[in-house]
Amino acid sequence: MNSSERAKWRRLDNAALLFSASSNATDPRVFRFYCELNEEIEHETLQVALGRTTEVYPIFLSVMRNGLFWHYLEESNLRPLVKEEYKEPCRMLYVRDKKSLLFEVTYYRNRINFEVFHALTDGSGAMEFLRELIKQYLLLKYEEEKLPDIALVDKHITVQDQENDGFAKYYSKEIDGEKKRKPRAFQIRKTGRANGQLQISEHTISVEKILEKAREHGVSITVLLTASLLCAIQKEMTKLQERRPIILMVPVNLRKLFPSDSMLNFFGWIEPGFLFENRNVTFEEVLQRVNTHFQEDLTKEKMGVHINGLTGLGRHPILKFFPLELKNIGINRGAKYAERNVTAILSNMSAVVMPEEYSTYIQRFGVYTNTPKVELCVCSFGDTLSLGFTSKFNSVNIQRNFYQVLEELGVPAKRIEPVYPKGDTPKLGGLKIFRWFTFLSIVAAVIVAAINVIFTPDSLWSLMAIGGIASSFCAISIGYYKRNNLMKNAMWQLILITCGCIIWDALTGWRGWSIDYVFSATSVTTLVTMLVIAKLQEHSAKEYMIYLLMASMYSLVVPLILLLVGVLQVVYPSVIAVGVGFLMIIALMIFRWKAFKEEIEKNFHV
16 A cells, blocks of 8 residues: 555544434444454454554544534544453444544454444445454464465555545535435334343354345345345334334445545445335245335435435535534434434445455454444355344344244354453443432422422522522533543633623623623633643643634633623723733744644634
């Protein structure tokens, strides 16, 4: 691969915009690719192999940052450390406001695990990374056997090719598809597992046997698996539930239709489904309907429309100027609404191909993902087709039904016994304390209100007390949720305190103390606090720049408006705040111009 300098930061592709906004502890948007070798893994060897792999794919060495309008990925000096598997698979990797890499490599016995946050790459990109990692590991592990160093990708591909956004490349205003209203799909309702833990079940099938059966029916393996999953879900439906269609989301690797060497997300999806409608339906009927759906929707024209639909999110003339925090809420709500149109997910990552010289050391590859729904992930290596079911439900009936359908077709599956370390469970100590704090705040408010009503009904003094409790609760809540970034925490507290004091001033007869003193004093104090934090935590300019700039603008603009409008009774605090804010901006421009300009570009990219 040609070596070239990577970008210091880049915008998210259009699929990643969704993942960055909607990920949370219950749906972390993390998936795992893994490889099982013939022998147990050596920690140090794997660490060296990982270092070599990140040299081939440096774009993985990125951290997520928040701009004013969009998230973006930034080059990082952090380097991944290999660990023995220590936690539940596919747990959250992206923690908001925390500077950390978006992937992790672990191992257990003879298995190498590669977990990645979906905003960083898709299944195809993850597969390429893992293939390179396995190759580098085998070269080191069996150095005495002099394995050939075989390139797994075209040597002419550059880092810029890896960073290319396929959605942006193939977006065209001329492509406009007809928008159809989607039917609301049947939703699987089962009892959830404790603490939202992930249920994983894996089986293997002979590629030769399932391919033979697919050819008998004149369909692809993916079509056969899709029809089998539809029938498996239908067996769990009541007659009333059959009034709604079962609809599956089936991701599609767009690189097969639109040439691209991008390692970013570049996938679409189709949504094959079937409405059983309380009638006896044969498997052959379902299979042929699914096959027709694949043939109709898996075309370059239809996928082009899909690309335009995804790209439209980032190009919307109004939406793109919404502040990031509001945008996250809107995208998250939209994602939740869209989930109503899908029953389950089936993702076929296709065949993992390795040179014959390396294949003799490998048993199989596998893949699965964290999901709020039922999801089946599939990949193959040699004659082994690995199927990984994941869900957060206690029931395994759908999985059982699925393998029964395959067995009736003459394709038996072999269950893979789960081999995982005991691991830890998600630590919820901080969340539990916050929940107790929330409850006790409500208790305090109720007690105060009750005392007011019982003993002094003629006075509404409890409103002041409840207001104080609410103010404390808001301040501590922001402190808790923004605890990973003290600079952002300070900015939020600045806005909360100044706005809260205006409300207090207005509710207590308006004496003007909030705008005379609080705005200016709080603004200047926040700027000093940020400088201290930046010094103590040894932040680089790019880490503190945007927050200092925001606080400086707040210190400059708001008091200046108050001065110009003439509503102030005491002028000198606001004059001082305006001067401090202005000088801070000038100082940033003079002494940190390069970082200043770069942060403006990153945070205002629209």
